[in-house]
Amino acid sequence: xxxxxxxxxxxxxxxxxxxxxxxxxxxxxxxxxxxxxxxxxxxxxxxxxxxxxxxxxxxxxxxxxxxxxxxxxxxxxxxxxxxxxxxxxxxxxxxxxxxxxxxxxxxxxxxxxxxxxxxxxxxxxxxxxxxxxxxxxxxxxxxxxxxxxxxxxxxxxxxxxxxxxxxxxxxxxxxxxxxxxxxxxxxxxxxxxxxxxxxxxxxxxxxxxxxxxxxxxxxxxxxxxxxxxxxxxxxxxxxxxxxxxxxxxxxxxxxxxxxxxxxxxxxxxxxxxxxxxxxxxxxxxxxxx
Amino acid sequence: xxxxxxxxxxxxxxxxxxxxxxxxxxxxxxxxxxxxxxxxxxxxxxxxxxxxxxxxxxxxxxxxxxxxxxxxxxxxxxxxxxxxxxxxxxxxxxxxxxxxxxxxxxxxxxxxxxxxxxxxxxxxxxxxxxxxxxxxxxxxxxxxxxxxxxxxxxxxxxxxxxxxxxxxxxxxxxxxxxxxxxxxxxxxxxxxxxxxxxxxxxxxxxxxxxxxxxxxxxxxxxxxxxxxxxxxxxxxxxxxxxxxxxxxxxxxxxxxxxxxxxxxxxxxxxxxxxxxxxxx
Amino acid sequence: xxxxxxxxxxxxxxxxxxxxxxxxxxxxxxxxxxxxxxxxxxxxxxxxxxxxxxxxxxxxxxxxxxxxxxxxxxxxxxxxxxxxxxxxxxxxxxxxxxxxxxxxxxxxxxxxxxxxxxxxxxxxxxxxxxxxxxxxxxxxxxxxxxxxxxxxxxxxxxxxxxxxxxxxxxxxxxxxxxxxxxxxxxxxxxxxxxxxxxxxxxxxxxxxxxxxxxxxxxxxxxxxxxxxxxxxxxxxxxxxxxxxxxxxxxxxxxxxxxxxxxxxxxxxxxxxxxxxxxxxxxxxxxxxxxxxxxxxxxxxxxxxxxxxxxxxxxxxxxxxxxxxxxxxxxxxxxxxxxxxxxxxxxxxxxxxxxxxxxxxxxxxxxxxxxxxxxxxxxxxxxxxxxxxxxxxxxxxxxxxxxxxxxxxxxxxxxxxxxxxxxx
Numbered sequence: 001x002x003x004x005x006x007x008x009x010x011x012x013x014x015x016x017x018x019x020x021x022x023x024x025x026x027x028x029x030x031x032x033x034x035x036x037x038x039x040x041x042x043x044x045x046x047x048x049x050x051x052x053x054x055x056x057x058x059x060x061x062x063x064x065x066x067x068x069x070x071x072x073x074x075x076x077x078x079x080x081x082x083x084x085x086x087x088x089x090x091x092x093x094x095x096x097x098x099x100x101x102x103x104x105x106x107x108x109x110x111x112x113x114x115x116x117x118x119x120x121x122x123x124x125x126x127x128x129x130x131x132x133x134x135x136x137x138x139x140x141x142x143x144x145x146x147x148x149x150x151x152x153x154x155x156x157x158x159x160x161x162x163x164x165x166x167x168x169x170x171x172x173x174x175x176x177x178x179x180x181x182x183x184x185x186x187x188x189x190x191x192x193x194x195x196x197x198x199x200x201x202x203x204x205x206x207x208x209x210x211x212x213x214x215x216x217x218x219x220x221x222x223x224x225x226x227x228x229x230x231x232x233x234x235x236x237x238x239x240x241x242x243x244x245x246x247x248x249x250x251x252x253x254x255x256x257x258x259x260x261x262x263x264x265x266x267x268x269x270x271x272x273x274x275x276x277x278x279x280x281x282x283x284x285x286x287x288x289x
Numbered sequence: 290x291x292x293x294x295x296x297x298x299x300x301x302x303x304x305x306x307x308x309x310x311x312x313x314x315x316x317x318x319x320x321x322x323x324x325x326x327x328x329x330x331x332x333x334x335x336x337x338x339x340x341x342x343x344x345x346x347x348x349x350x351x352x353x354x355x356x357x358x359x360x361x362x363x364x365x366x367x368x369x370x371x372x373x374x375x376x377x378x379x380x381x382x383x384x385x386x387x388x389x390x391x392x393x394x395x396x397x398x399x400x401x402x403x404x405x406x407x408x409x410x411x412x413x414x415x416x417x418x419x420x421x422x423x424x425x426x427x428x429x430x431x432x433x434x435x436x437x438x439x440x441x442x443x444x445x446x447x448x449x450x451x452x453x454x455x456x457x458x459x460x461x462x463x464x465x466x467x468x469x470x471x472x473x474x475x476x477x478x479x480x481x482x483x484x485x486x487x488x489x490x491x492x493x494x495x496x497x498x499x500x501x502x503x504x505x506x507x508x509x510x511x512x513x514x515x516x517x518x519x520x521x522x523x524x525x526x527x528x529x530x531x532x533x534x535x536x537x538x539x540x541x542x543x544x545x546x547x548x549x550x551x552x553x554x555x556x557x558x559x560x561x562x563x564x565x566x567x568x569x
Numbered sequence: 570x571x572x573x574x575x576x577x578x579x580x581x582x583x584x585x586x587x588x589x590x591x592x593x594x595x596x597x598x599x600x601x602x603x604x605x606x607x608x609x610x611x612x613x614x615x616x617x618x619x620x621x622x623x624x625x626x627x628x629x630x631x632x633x634x635x636x637x638x639x640x641x642x643x644x645x646x647x648x649x650x651x652x653x654x655x656x657x658x659x660x661x662x663x664x665x666x667x668x669x670x671x672x673x674x675x676x677x678x679x680x681x682x683x684x685x686x687x688x689x690x691x692x693x694x695x696x697x698x699x700x701x702x703x704x705x706x707x708x709x710x711x712x713x714x715x716x717x718x719x720x721x722x723x724x725x726x727x728x729x730x731x732x733x734x735x736x737x738x739x740x741x742x743x744x745x746x747x748x749x750x751x752x753x754x755x756x757x758x759x760x761x762x763x764x765x766x767x768x769x770x771x772x773x774x775x776x777x778x779x780x781x782x783x784x785x786x787x788x789x790x791x792x793x794x795x796x797x798x799x800x801x802x803x804x805x806x807x808x809x810x811x812x813x814x815x816x817x818x819x820x821x822x823x824x825x826x827x828x829x830x831x832x833x834x835x836x837x838x839x840x841x842x843x844x845x846x847x848x849x850x851x852x853x854x855x856x857x858x859x860x861x862x863x864x865x866x867x868x869x870x871x872x873x874x875x876x877x878x879x880x881x882x883x884x885x886x887x888x889x890x891x892x893x894x895x896x897x898x899x900x901x902x903x904x905x906x907x908x909x910x911x912x913x914x915x916x917x918x919x920x921x922x923x924x925x926x927x928x929x930x931x932x933x934x935x936x937x938x939x940x941x942x943x944x945x946x947x948x949x950x951x952x953x954x955x956x957x958x959x960x961x962x963x964x965x966x967x968x969x970x971x972x973x974x975x976x977x978x979x980x981x982x983x984x985x986x987x988x989x990x991x992x
Binding site: 009011012013015016018019020022023024026027028029030031033034036037085086088089091092093096102104106107108109110111112113114115116117118119121122123124125126132162165166215219220222223224225226230240243244247253256257260261263264267268271 | 319320322323326327329330331332333334336337340390391392394395397398399401402404406407410413414416417419420421422423424425427428429430431432434435447448450451454455458483508511512514515519527528531532535539543544547550551554555558562
């Protein structure tokens, strides 16, 4: 009896063990190793020694704060655009989708079945100066002959918005779809107008979905470097590009680690603060049910 | 009526014809917007598929030069690309199996039991999902550099399992939360051991969640670029090859492989939908 | 439960999970216990290189090494894109390699165009080499400069077998024999040399480009490409201000960086080798370019021109070398010497249009021209006398090697030029 009680108490730990261990060894430990590398000094030839050289953080920030701020700004614009574009779509599918809800949702998900890199490359192809889109616009005289989209901030933000839009549609959809129809009906009877129903009932109740969408969009968008590399140009470099270059071309591991750490700290702190302000615990629990 | 086809159609109270009088006049605005968005989402995919049939002669696949099936025939004539695709597919299988097993166990434990430390495990998974990909890749790279592990096929597997476990776990956990515990109790009362209970009762009822997690892992694995590129060493996967090739001109074979992977994904998803329908 | 009624379970299930992280303050504190891992902070660093033998000991070691090697019948070759001859019918078929296989019985098991930037490639293989692992390749092509110096300094290259360099000794141009970056050709043999000049589309630009200042012409705003690296970009800019990079001073670098900063608003993008695609498509009209690339782009349908600017231009040499832990070094060694036959060098030159390390190739190309007819004939005749493939002495005065930097200078150099292309 007592043996089986003990066994029952151990069960959750045994179940958790492999996955937990994997995450600790390949996610938690590496984060601390990265922190350790960031304060080392040296170079690739003679190796790097731990000297607790925290100045690398100051230097990194001084050298690349433009790219940091740009990444945050691009991330915010992308998130806002995604929200504005996605909300009506999610609303439409959730409330007017009828029997076709799943099919419509599936259409929104289609991009997921094509590699991220290919999709972005495909945009580079569509948007190229003499590509199918711009050459048509130029032929019709809608834009000037030397007009271009590629290698500009709108191209990068457009690519980011495209790539992360489904991450915004889905959670909002899930949130809306779960609203109790009886509640909506009651609200409609109470307020009379659709606008008021939307503002006073639908919108507040869909906030958890919006929260999740913002989270799933902002972090990957701000830290992305593929869109800037394929669609961007001079003056659109994001912090992800800098980190990538510091690791792989300049081989300055401490600086690369310091920049990564600043990025992670900034984003995770932002996320947790955001969660706290919105009272995540309650909001999310409602959403989970 | 539509209620026969889909149960949730019955919820469409707000759009019932009897409320037509109060409906705003610009009813076409919402569907138009949505269809425009869907068209926008689909456009690069259509371009990819179409240009896989382009009869291009030069090194660049830029202008439409006529229809051909040549690239489907010559699909495997670029050995590096074929190798990259093979790596991607085998890695995806290994990663899916490992991440699904570990993630499911995690999800079951978190969804079923209350135990000390579960809070920090939830936090760990949340941080793992919320952390930017560049940082996940860079941190793991720092570990491999410090310990002196050469990067390659197996470090890619390690990295991809690392970012997939949490996705599977949260999916299964959500499924567990919706599961009626009395079912398992009943099984135990009928004399089923813990293993039998798990495999006969628990697992089948959370199967849709497990499958969804597995499918998601598989998709994430085949698609991942950022984390993989940090930990790949000289091993090349499909997205890495495409990224490299994008700098000097992407050959049409890439469009063809992209198209085939796309079709396979759509097919798998449709099978999943049909499977779930049957269950209902 | 209403959720089971949803026929598409995938996204809702996943999302429902994501929506409920259940993070509480207590769990944050619990996780804080993980900071015990802080001890890791003090853990040892990323180790550097181990020094190998020097002097006569090194020569003996190399000899002993090569005596042990046997032909395996195949090797793996890491090269840059657009950097070897291709047959007309199949772009993945390389006639010069086929000929090599026919003559020696050695196959090139893997020919990969994995190098697009010396720095990035070095960054890629460095950890493998540092960990004492192979790169998967037996032969790779690296540009002279900082990274090749590092490879040599770190003992990441296998010293060549000096007894297997007969063609090289007989046919190599004096320029690539005993170069300053590898005295006595201990580790490297030149593959090709090239010039970093300007490639442009005459139809779009609408005028002849002759000078670096044309790349700072406001009329070309948004249509200008520059290299985004620490070699070609700075050295080219130093040429642009009329200074020879080889003998340039820190003051010159600052002036060059100023020149680049002023030009920056006009620049569309700082590229690696990926400038060819947009240049051919017309996304950019004029760009810093490598001589041979422009010819190859033209061969596949583009209409571009290459110029060596009046102010002078950087000249560089790409070198074949054998990375440590290569599995088939002898086969690679045989290949390296094989390409130093005038006949093979001519095959490569006719196809890739870079400066060949074998001057004797000119005679072979002339002979080929005599045998050819029509357009091929004129093309080959031009090739045999082209200053871009066989530079004359007067051309050479305009061409300058990269500035060789000490590690202290490198820090200053990088801090000046990095912010420009990482903008």
